[in-house]
Amino acid sequence: MAKDTTAGRTSKRRRIRDIPGDFIVRTPWLRRRYAKRLLKTFKKSREKGRRLSGNLALIERQLRPLPPAKQQQALEQILEMGSTSKQTAASREMRRATERSERQGTRGKGVRPGLAPGQRRR
Numbered sequence: 001m002a003k004d005t006t007a008g009r010t011s012k013r014r015r016i017r018d019i020p021g022d023f024i025v026r027t028p029w030l031r032r033r034y035a036k037r038l039l040k041t042f043k044k045s046r047e048k049g050r051r052l053s054g055n056l057a058l059i060e061r062q063l064r065p066l067p068p069a070k071q072q073q074a075l076e077q078i079l080e081m082g083s084t085s086k087q088t089a090a091s092r093e094m095r096r097a098t099e100r101s102e103r104q105g106t107r108g109k110g111v112r113p114g115l116a117p118g119q120r121r122r
Helices: 002-026 028-048 054-063 068-084 092-108
Strands: none
Touching: 002 028, 028 054, 028 068, 054 068
């Protein structure tokens, strides 16, 4: 029973925290300003050799091949898409599994441990 009340409280807190972000993403001039600021952050982190957090690193990798003028437009579209589609929060196990697979993918370069295809056990 205690779990239900704490879960309700955290979801209410999360909704309160999401209000400013939703407002920024819905307002066009704030969204443009936020996109410019994010692009500056990406550039500075690349220059200084700092790593970005998970989602920001993924977005930065997607925007990197684009010319600078198109990067801002693409980032604004990404932000706008995120505001229109309300995603359900992933469970803790799913988030951990995603993080594990991302870590393994970069280290192992896509090669899974075990036998090669067609190879027999001895």
